[in-house]
Amino acid sequence: MSTAVEVMRRELAVIVGTSRVVSDPIACAALSVDGKSPQCIVYPASAEEVAATLRRAAELGLGVIPCRNGTKLGVGNPPRRYDAALSLKDMNRVWHYEPDDLTVTAEPGMKFGDFQHFVGRHGLWLPLDPPGGARASLGGIVATNATGPLRLRYGAPRDMVLGMKIATVEGKVVKAGGRVVKNVAGYDIAKLLIGSHGTLGVIVETSFKLFPLPAERATFVMTAGTLGIARDLRRRILHSPLTPLRMVLLDARAAGLTVAGTPLERPVKEPEIWLEVAGSPRVMERCHRELADFAKAAGTPLRRLASEDAETVWARIADLQSWLPRRSSGVVILRALLPDAASEELLSRAEQEAENEKALLAGFAQLGVGVLHFCLLADAATPAVLGLIRRLRGAAESLRGVLIIERCHWDIKDRVDAWGSPGDDFAVMKKIKETWDPKGTLSPGRFPGGL
């Protein structure tokens, strides 16, 4: 082992203890990012230890990437430097929990599944269905503002975070916001950290607003025939007072893949709309009746699913980043963000582009939200993949949206920016990065514009 690595290990061990600095190659490889593995993993156990670790790392000129289970580590450009992974695994405590006030304060390493179970005992939840599902961590969800189709009804972490504490590379722990549900005291610093992908500071504690679990839920599926029919159904449903919890449009390939291996497995030939509604039995009855009317008017059947089966499928839709790559290792996952009404148009253009390239593409659209995922399934030659990514990005941009590469082989990322080009507010973003992290210690190079 080189001396520099030895120095780093020794220095960090002074802060967290020898047993909490690990350089086992297998463990390090598991946290590799775009082909780069860290030299060691540090496991701090408190906010102060995180802050001290960051300060020392900055002094040593290291590159540090904060993580937990690594469910979102693939998102972003390849890191400029990656010396140490800062694992928040050992920070999984709940500091404040007031079920009757619907507020909670917890550490970032807590797994989302454990958290939901913890607050679920009191009929509460954090209404998110982020990539990574139960394995995602609270810190990762907040740092990436991760959402799934549930965003339609409930919004994003951005709308649920009341405050946080952040460890900085200066070695300080600063507070933003508070623990009450309404608060305008001071700058809303938490907004900068939410979605910053670990490039400004490390979130060491977050306070959330919780929501009551819905009484009853039901999932319905409609076959859409064409994307035009799908568009009409989306309009009717979203303009109606039914307010679904979540609603997706899957192209035939996406729908087939999603149900494959579940109790609902069957051949799928047409696009499908899946939606979930919630409420009292009276509300459910009303929803069922009106959805049946919409389906009838569109000339398509409506099916109501058993809730357990539906739950499995929703988990797969929200977390396609986990299971799709297991089907084919070279899978490329793209996420488009655009004004919602253009969702079907983008799906249709993507289909056309894929056909021209003879590529296997699956499209998942979160309706009412304006988020689409495109998954390029088979291993294709790099130039073909690059060409398709560029054309899909062009299509998204022409519909006034953007396209982000969520997962692909790093040699593709070397040639096309994962985020697309920044806007006229980039100079301000750059200064914000320099204010928090002047030496580029945290996730260097991973954010838009190489921040």
Added chain:
Amino acid sequence: MPAIFPRHLEGFMKPQPLVRELTRLVGPDAVLWRPEDVMLYEYDGLSVTAPPEAVVLPSTTEHVVRILKLAARERVPIVPRGAGTGLSGGATAAEGGIVIGFARMKRIIEIDIENLRARVQPGVVNMDLTLAVSDQGCYFAPDPSSQKACTIGGNVAENAGGPHTLANGVTTNHILGLEMVLPDGEVIHTGARFWDRPGYDLTGFVVGSEGTLGIVTEITVRLSRQPEAVKTLLAIFDDILDAPRTVAAITARRITPAALEMMDGFTLRAVEEAFHAGFPMDSAAVLLIEVEGLREAVEDDAEQIEAICQENHARDVRRAKSAEERDLLWRGRKNAFGALGRISPNYYVQDGVIPRTRLPEMLAFIEQVGQKYQMRVGNIFHAGDGNLHPLLMFDARDKEQTVRVTKAAGEIMAKCVEMGGSLTGEHGVGLEKRDLMPLIFSPDDLEMMQKLKAVFNPRGTLNPAKLLPTTKMCGEIRVQVSTGGVL
């Protein structure tokens, strides 16, 4: 070099060089400088007075750019102003300079119903946006009590709330993108028409920054769909503490009404005398509760809420029978500050926030404080959010009363902080609470805020003396009670 205008101006003055320059940039009809003209811009809802040297009324982003470039060159402070309804002194020209009024930038640029978006200029009145989209079944969700006057630019600056933000979220939850001018005149566009544009959430950071980071010239908002059904309930209590107990019980039962407001008996009587809204004159407190959504869901929620009110000893729970009855109840609530203004020469309104479970305790504490300092207190709470607006009644002409109200306000604020709450839920820090910030933020927290402010506003010329403390705290809480004085 333009000279700084003298503070006390006599009439018949000639415009100073700064004013002449502004006139050249935006036209003579867009610049106010005579003392009698700028007088209206000396104060906002906090009523601390400070005269600006000039007031400019730009019509375009380009005008704002020119004004900011001039101000940067001459190192003159810039203070943006919507309708001046803010309650924390945010629109006061604390250090003189140029007030930019947005009265002429009030165009709704685009309405996109299918995507539930609108683009507006900052001077658009909050209610006017809702009216513009109501035919199409939509509305703009943030509804500050001043919504008939206040502007969306002001809502963005203050991250304004309102009674219906309990279920629907405050301003920041409804703003997707901004066009803003930085102090050097550079125009930037933050966010997008969709959520989560790659990069830092500058939109989220700028909303609520009280005009200290940039001058917003265009706003992309999210519209909401009108609910199918709305039910408004009025729960009447003979014991004042039963009202907050009911609020805590509703929250604990996992019901989130669209609005959950409390007014005490003292306030009610003032409101009733002013508006004849139908509030009972003899009760100790009422809760104004609104549920909205699908017809069936609203019915279920209303039944449950009624039962909870009765369990908590409500004397009566009435339902508004018509839209007119509902409007009347809300008119009473939204004009309650004004009603109290009729019965006392001055009042000081606070805006603290506490955990909702602690509401009964807090209300009892406020009563004690009122007794201790021998003053009448009207309590108007956004109770469902734990956001308190106690109004302390006093006469500013009496120095001794002013001292008492300052002490009382300080004790109430200290209690909010002790309960783990916040200084302000929706009115902003402004001039009023800047020196209280160290009560809830450490020197490190405040230093980070200062550094981030400097990214946008390095010379501090945008809305100076707001939001961040000017002095270090030394123990005693000194609330700055507005008495209509000159700054």
